[in-house]
Amino acid sequence: MAEMTVQVVTPDGLKYDHRATFIHAVTREGEIGILPGHINLIAPLKVSELKVRRVDDDNHVDWIAVNGGIIEIKDNVVTIVADSAERERDIxxxxxxxxxxxxxxxxxxxxxxxxxxxxxxxxxxxxxxxxxxxxxxxx
Missing domain, CATH: 1.20.5 (Single alpha-helices involved in coiled-coils or other helix-helix interfaces)
Incomplete structure (x- = not known):
């Protein structure tokens, strides 16, 4: 199964680091769905939720509240740099x-x-x- 690495980084450090099969994010230009093999991209993010479908189970989805920032997609590594971010279970x-x-x-x-x-x-x-x-x- 094709997969990618997802990392969310804030000034407090690494907040999230997992493997995923799908990511949904909201950029300033609109919504974006990311699958493994996505073209390289850098885009500003809106204050929005980040949906990450994990590799272990299609029903295993992590939700992360991201307060703006930047998303970079490069060689199946998705990096989000944000001022702050919280997983659903930590809110x-x-x-x-x-x-x-x-x-x-x-x-x-x-x-x-x-x-x-x-x-x-x-x-x-x-x-x-x-x-x-x-x-x-x-x-």
């Missing part, structure tokens, strides 16, 4: 829910105070919280 959904509420409140306050930079920062925090909630609920 504290209640903490992510609290972060979502904080971000929503921050958006409202920043809008009332006419602070567009703060609105933008809070919207990014909200996207990250929603991504973590979505991935965390898959476990």
């Amino acid at each position: 504290d959904v209640s903490r992510a829910e609290r972060a979502k509420l904080r971000a929503e409140r921050a958006i409202e306050v920043a809008k009332q105070e006419h602070r567009p930079d703060e609105v933008q920062r809070a919207q990014v925090a909200l996207r990250r919280a929603l991504n973590r909630i979505n991935v965390g609920n898959k476990y």
